[in-house]
Amino acid sequence: MRIALIGDHSEEVTAHRAIPVALDMEAAALGLEVSFAWLGTARLDDPSVLAEYDAGWVVPASPYADFDNALAAIRYLREADMPFLGTCGGYQHMLVEYARNVLGYPAAGITEIDPTCGMPLVSALTCALVEVSEPVLPEPGGLVARLCGEAQQDESYRCSFGLNPKYAGIFDGSGLRVAARDRDGAVRAMALEGRRFFLGTAFRPERAALVGRRHPVVAAFVAAAAA
Template sequence: TVGDIESLPFLEAIRQMPYDVGRENVLYIHLTLVPFIGTAGELKTKPTQHSVNKLREIGIQPNILLCRTDRFLPPGVKDKIAMFCNVDKGSVITAKDVESIYEVPIILRKEGLDELIVRSLRLETRPPNLRDWDILVQKIKRPRHEVTIALVGKYVESRESYKSVSEALIHGGLRDETGVHIQWVESGEIEKDGPERLLADVDGVLIPGGFGLRGIEGKIDTIRYARERHLPFFGICLGMQCAVIEIARSLAGLQNANSSEFDSDTPYPVIDLLPEQRSIQEKGGTMRLGGFPCHLVSNTLASAAYKQSDIRERHRHRYEFNNEYLEALTSKGLTISGTSPDGRLIEIIELQGHPWFVGTQFHPEFQSRLCSPHPLFTAFIGAALQRKFGT
């Protein structure tokens, strides 16, 4: 933010850039606020004027102004901003509030921002074709169907904590033109009130990654609810580990089964540290982090979703499925549908007799994009849609 003392080193750095790389290779784009005052019935340009003046005081003259507002700026307002901020009228760009963040490129293209940047920096490039992007945005804004997915986590008060997951759910609905309504559920509330009341009207359940003991029993109870009612279930990282614990307790008869992360004295540590991790005292930098290969088992939900036998996914965890309990759990319906290439690490689990029950040790949401939704999210939303409409 211009004017904050914390910003000064960065502003000074970008002020010096034209001297380092040449003025013709630098373009200053400044994002400002143009609020609409309802009682006055007008757009106010003073915040923009003052912000630009602050920049000019430290030696930066913006070339382009992106004006954040809730409506398209009329020509008169653009003229006023251009005159008092010392920029061309064509360099005053409306950055309008939109329903979906994916509309932003369409709005900026309509305002001519891309052509302005290309022309200012003398770049040689082909005109953009946003037709396919526009079709996807229209599918998000005007879906043919809608499903409700319960996202059960411990950080739901700050929804940005699960931004990658919530966006991946939106991507997952595109194939079937399905809008995804997310019902945010605090796992601690499940512990107090039970899943029967809080999850009565959902079409699927997703439990994302996380750390720590708080809310774990609520997540495990949620998984029991989804398993017993054949609700499509998707567990990611900790969500998969909770599913293993629930299956161990309910189906394999291993009462008090747990992860050694939550109960170091559990008699059945179905989730545990790898042997080589147990002697590590300083935990920093010792997680299983980044991309790792995974081999898929044929004739499983995972292989049907990916349509290939070998994949690579991103991880961020320390605890793993304890292979000492592999036979005890697979004999009770647990299916291992993805492993590390050497078969040592369990990457994906499923549950026999359930229409769609999938847990992944990795984070598939990190690789989902609007133009290339992650196949597991697409399959999950498809299963929720099938449950809702029976199609």
């Protein structure tokens, strides 16, 4: 089982230390071996190299070295129906990729990367979620609810940007659906239904591994890769 970790690796990033631990835990639970490769965005000019892998995880710690290459990688995974997980920055880029290439909003962007973008789809949160845990409410019937149950759960964050509520409605009626919200109704996860696995979360499920706990989101992603 080979998993591509798309992003710009740094041992200083907590998530980058947690993800290999989380993957090893899930591989052990399945009785399989897993290998992974860090694919830096600056060198990912040809997304077709992802065909060599069984799944792709677009990891936290953005802005990435190459914004366009990150979007192209997500598009490749989506169009090839490969298992995809995007956490924090990966989630933000997933939203932009879908808005641009499926919904037809080429000006969609992330204000952290382009403060003057024509459509600030991902913008600064009113209250930054840096090194905090907050309750998440899975959307009834959505992917997070199917994986984790519909009860409220606490999740870890380290982000200052998220889906701009002004534009949340553009996804209504599309395949990319809300999978979880916070207590105030802000979107915290979205999933592309009808795929083997395609999920983006503002929270960071990989961090559970650092306290020896498996997270259902990571477990489902690895199971999809194994399948």
